[in-house]
Amino acid sequence: MSADGGAAALLLLADGRFPAGGHVHSGGAEAALLDGRLTGPDSLAAYAVGRLHTTGLVDAALTAAVVVGLAADCDQHGCGPGRTLRLLDAEAEARMAMAPLRESSRRLGRQLTRAAAGCWPGPTLVAVAALHPDGPHQSVALGAVANAAGIGALDAARLSLHHTLTTPLQAALRLGGLDPFAVAALAASLAPVVDEVAAEAAQAATGPIDELPCLVGPFTEIAAVEHAARTDRLFAT
Amino acid sequence: MQRTDPVPPHDPGHAHDHDHDPLAAGRWPGLSGPTGDGGGPARRSLRVGIGGPVGSGKTELVSCLCRAFASDLGLAVVTNDIFTREDAAILERKGVLPTERIRAVQTGCCPHTAIRDDISENLDTVEQLEARFDPDLVLVESGGDNLTATFSYALVDVQIFVIDVSGGDKVPRKGGPGITRSDLLVVNKTDLAEMVGADLGVMARDAEAGRGGRPTAFVSLRLDPRAEPVAAWIRGLLADRAAASLALGTATAPAGGA
Ligand SMILES: Nc1nc2c(ncn2[C@@H]2O[C@H](COP(=O)(O)OP(=O)(O)O)[C@@H](O)[C@H]2O)c(=O)[nH]1
Ligand SMILES: [Mg+2]
Numbered sequence: 479m480s481a482d483g484g485a486a487a488l489l490l491l492a493d494g495r496f497p498a499g500g501h502v503h504s505g506g507a508e509a510a511l512l513d514g515r516l517t518g519p520d521s522l523a524a525y526a527v528g529r530l531h532t533t534g535l536v537d538a539a540l541t542a543a544v545v546v547g548l549a550a551d552c553d554q555h556g557c558g559p560g561r562t563l564r565l566l567d568a569e570a571e572a573r574m575a576m577a578p579l580r581e582s583s584r585r586l587g588r589q590l591t592r593a594a595a596g597c598w599p600g601p602t603l604v605a606v607a608a609l610h611p612d613g614p615h616q617s618v619a620l621g622a623v624a625n626a627a628g629i630g631a632l633d634a635a636r637l638s639l640h641h642t643l644t645t646p647l648q649a650a651l652r653l654g655g656l657d658p659f660a661v662a663a664l665a666a667s668l669a670p671v672v673d674e675v676a677a678e679a680a681q682a683a684t685g686p687i688d689e690l691p692c693l694v695g696p697f698t699e700i701a702a703v704e705h706a707a708r709t710d711r712l713f714a715t
Numbered sequence: 716m717q718r719t720d721p722v723p724p725h726d727p728g729h730a731h732d733h734d735h736d737p738l739a740a741g742r743w744p745g746l747s748g749p750t751g752d753g754g755g756p757a758r759r760s761l762r763v764g765i766g767g768p769v770g771s772g773k774t775e776l777v778s779c780l781c782r783a784f785a786s787d788l789g790l791a792v793v794t795n796d797i798f799t800r801e802d803a804a805i806l807e808r809k810g811v812l813p814t815e816r817i818r819a820v821q822t823g824c825c826p827h828t829a830i831r832d833d834i835s836e837n838l839d840t841v842e843q844l845e846a847r848f849d850p851d852l853v854l855v856e857s858g859g860d861n862l863t864a865t866f867s868y869a870l871v872d873v874q875i876f877v878i879d880v881s882g883g884d885k886v887p888r889k890g891g892p893g894i895t896r897s898d899l900l901v902v903n904k905t906d907l908a909e910m911v912g913a914d915l916g917v918m919a920r921d922a923e924a925g926r927g928g929r930p931t932a933f934v935s936l937r938l939d940p941r942a943e944p945v946a947a948w949i950r951g952l953l954a955d956r957a958a959a960s961l962a963l964g965t966a967t968a969p970a971g972g973a
Contacts, residue, residue, distance in 0.1 A: 499835030
């Protein structure tokens with residue numbers, strides 16, 4: 479864990495009760511339930527692993543890269559956070575082919591920024607709030623919040639992946655009437671995957687930003703577009 | 716038959732200590748609570764939450780208020796139905812408000828969380844409507860939940876809790892935060908009271924006892940399609956708000972007549 483005092487902040491941000499709008503999202507689980515890709519605990523596990531290794535890795539690496547970049551801005555160049563945030567927001571944008579995913583990413587980014595602004599006030603969160611009229615992408619916002627809260631790059635990646643994992647699990651639990659203890663056990667069994675992918679993301683974050691991971695799950699992307707057009711959905715994504 | 720028993724006639728001339736101060740209304744004593752934007756008169760619109768159990772008449776009330784204010788106030792509506800488009804679709808069909816002023820939000824199976832514990836999605840939507848239309852009044856209809864679901868005062872300035880008589884006359888006695896702490900309690904469907912054997916006098920007495928002086932309105936939205944007592948209460952709040960912002964020197968356009 480962080481040596482710099484960010485551990486308690488990390489717990490706050492990992493808590494589903496942190497009011498950043500996540501509870502109305504299913505991470506594609508509702509769409510997968512509706513079109514029959516998700517049928518029970520086994521397919522839920524496979525779904526979660528798939529997401530951790532694709533969009534989970536991409537988002538975590540972007541978040542970690544923001545943390546790395548912001549630290550370098552301050553330490554080496556003495557410049558403000560604007561440049562890192564702009565560059566990585568553009569990288570995030572380029573990695574989301576589907577308009578509904580871009581929209582909800584910015585919506586979640588501005589909701590997270592709002593919730594965090596009063597918790598860790600300062601120039602980083604002011605800068606990230608001003609990044610784009612529709613808000614920063616979620617991964618960029620999370621990196622900025624992690625930086626403001628004193629959380630390091632590896633933990634920030636882990637935090638991102640924690641949400642990648644728990645969002646569809648929680649939604650599937652609510653929608654499918656699954657056994658909450660079994661879902662908790664599933665989450666625990668995937669904790670090593672979270673750690674492994676987090677290490678990969680943090681490693682990638684130290685490299686050139688245009689070489690950050692770039693992976694998609696085509697089915698989940700197509701399903702996300704169809705889901706956004708449904709009128710009977712209970713979750714935003 | 717229609718009984719509109721103890722209607723709260725709004726009296727703007729009367730000295731208000733707590734009830735009509737949108738910042739103080741209904742809050743836990745001593746807790747000023749974090750608000751999205753300070754909530755004060757600097758923001759022009761009045762945000763009104765409408766909560767209560769499924770089927771009590773929340774969407775009906777929203778339609779009635781749209782009708783009542785159509786000629787002189789700018790309105791926007793956010794709905795939180797469980798099946799997300801249901802309420803919005805009803806309002807659109809009734810043609811009481813242009814479609815673009817009605818937004819439905821998803822609540823992830825948790826309507827009460829979306830209006831109380833994590834209001835992000837609702838607040839975001841309200842702010843988008845305010846930025847686009849600069850309305851005088853924003854109505855936020857909750858998804859219809861149990862008697863304990865109430866709004867955060869970071870999302871709304873005041874909240875109305877709607878129950879109806881069809882569940883019998885014991886509901887006000889049961890209490891719960893919606894009944895006891897809402898800024899206005901609306902008891903709807905008085906036209907059905909006789910049929911279901913609900914004693915409105917008992918309901919009025921129990922509501923009065925549990926609400927610490929906060930008003931209760933008995934209505935039949937079926938017979939009163941402009942929800943007159945509720946509309947009058949809201950106009951009173953708008954007038955108070957306009958007066959407060961004048962006193963503070965904040966320039967806001969006068970929001971409707973009292
Ligand atoms: N008899 C009667 N029915 C009403 C009244 N107000 C609403 N309703 C009906 O009650 C049902 C539920 O109303 P609705 O507004 O959709 O409830 P909501 O779930 O709280 O939004 C609808 O069929 C309305 O037409 C009323 O005053 N009297
Ligand atoms: Mg309704």
